[in-house]
Amino acid sequence: MPELNVLIVDDSSVMRKIVDRSLRQAGLKLKEVFEASNGMEALARLQQTRVDLILSDINMPAMDGLELVRQIQGVDNAKGVPIVMITTDAGEARVIQAITNGAKGYIRKPFTPDQIKERVIPLLQV
Amino acid sequence: MNSQTQAPRPGRVQLILSAKSSGPSEAAIKLASLPRDETQQRFTLALDSAVTEVFEMMVGISLGSCGQVTLPRVADYTAMIGLAGELCGVLSFRCSLETAAGITAKMLETIERPSQETIRDALGEICNMVAGSFKVRVSDLAAQCWLSVPTVVSGSDYQLYPLTDGMRMQVSRTFGGTLLWLTLDLHGN
Numbered sequence: 544m545p546e547l548n549v550l551i552v553d554d555s556s557v558m559r560k561i562v563d564r565s566l567r568q569a570g571l572k573l574k575e576v577f578e579a580s581n582g583m584e585a586l587a588r589l590q591q592t593r594v595d596l597i598l599s600d601i602n603m604p605a606m607d608g609l610e611l612v613r614q615i616q617g618v619d620n621a622k623g624v625p626i627v628m629i630t631t632d633a634g635e636a637r638v639i640q641a642i643t644n645g646a647k648g649y650i651r652k653p654f655t656p657d658q659i660k661e662r663v664i665p666l667l668q669v
Numbered sequence: 670m671n672s673q674t675q676a677p678r679p680g681r682v683q684l685i686l687s688a689k690s691s692g693p694s695e696a697a698i699k700l701a702s703l704p705r706d707e708t709q710q711r712f713t714l715a716l717d718s719a720v721t722e723v724f725e726m727m728v729g730i731s732l733g734s735c736g737q738v739t740l741p742r743v744a745d746y747t748a749m750i751g752l753a754g755e756l757c758g759v760l761s762f763r764c765s766l767e768t769a770a771g772i773t774a775k776m777l778e779t780i781e782r783p784s785q786e787t788i789r790d791a792l793g794e795i796c797n798m799v800a801g802s803f804k805v806r807v808s809d810l811a812a813q814c815w816l817s818v819p820t821v822v823s824g825s826d827y828q829l830y831p832l833t834d835g836m837r838m839q840v841s842r843t844f845g846g847t848l849l850w851l852t853l854d855l856h857g858n
Contacts, residue, residue: 651801654726
């Protein structure tokens with residue numbers, strides 16, 4: 544698998560670091576990891592940078608993960624990039640909304656590197 | 670709770686934690702039909718399993734048991750998150766400064782002492798994940814339940830007053846020999 548550029552979106556800097564570490568522990572080779580603390584920052588980053596994978600929290604200030612996923616569909620630079628939601632709020636309605644908006648999967652917090660591997664790697668091989 | 674009902678000292682910050690229900694829901698009716706002790710025991714077990722899972726998976730440590738230990742009047746750190754919908758209330762996580770710094774350092778896999786801001790961030794996430802994990806464990810009773818953004822209070826001169834009139838679940842555990850407490854105060858409706 545080639546080295547990946549990844550965007551991690553979460554309002555918690557601790558959680559962004561844990562997601563970064565878990566991706567590496569899951570065996571993914573990361574070229575560059577970009578971070579954003581909300582949907583607005585993530586959109587601004589995606590206008591400038593092409594990434595291979597986006598992992599996003601749902602509950603965030605300024606712009607939440609569900610709105611981010613919806614708006615990403617209109618960003619040329621992000622067309623076809625798999626988006627995985629990582630959230631404590633994995634209720635059925637929110638998961639359905641995330642998938643409807645364009646997310647390819649979700650991971651419930653707390654998670655293990657194995658769960659990341661299980662959910663993320665198949666999306667990168669499509 | 671006795672320590673929380675004492676008259677506040679002048680100048681002491683009082684934090685009123687309010688949780689209002691929007692009225693009896695299907696879940697509330699279902700809960701009300703169950704024996705209170707049984708529900709309280711089940712919720713306490715769910716809370717205990719939730720905190721165990723979060724610490725094992727995200728902090729990389731198994732918490733020790735210590736039985737039921739009296740809730741401290743004031744802890745250096747209190748992280749809180751509100752639950753709304755079919756279950757309505759406040760979940761709080763309390764620990765000392767040393768424990769909070771230790772938990773944060775373990776989460777980040779660092780030996781450096783984390784900053785206050787990083788500690789607050791980490792405790793907020795712990796509280797958030799415990800609430801999420803608890804929700805999953807009782808989803809047959811309350812499928813529709815939402816979480817607020819976590820709030821973390823630090824210092825030594827404050828008191829908490831949860832304005833719930835229902836059930837209180839409390840779990841005490843140890844982290845590296847020091848105590849931490851979780852309480853879940855649920856609204857009575």
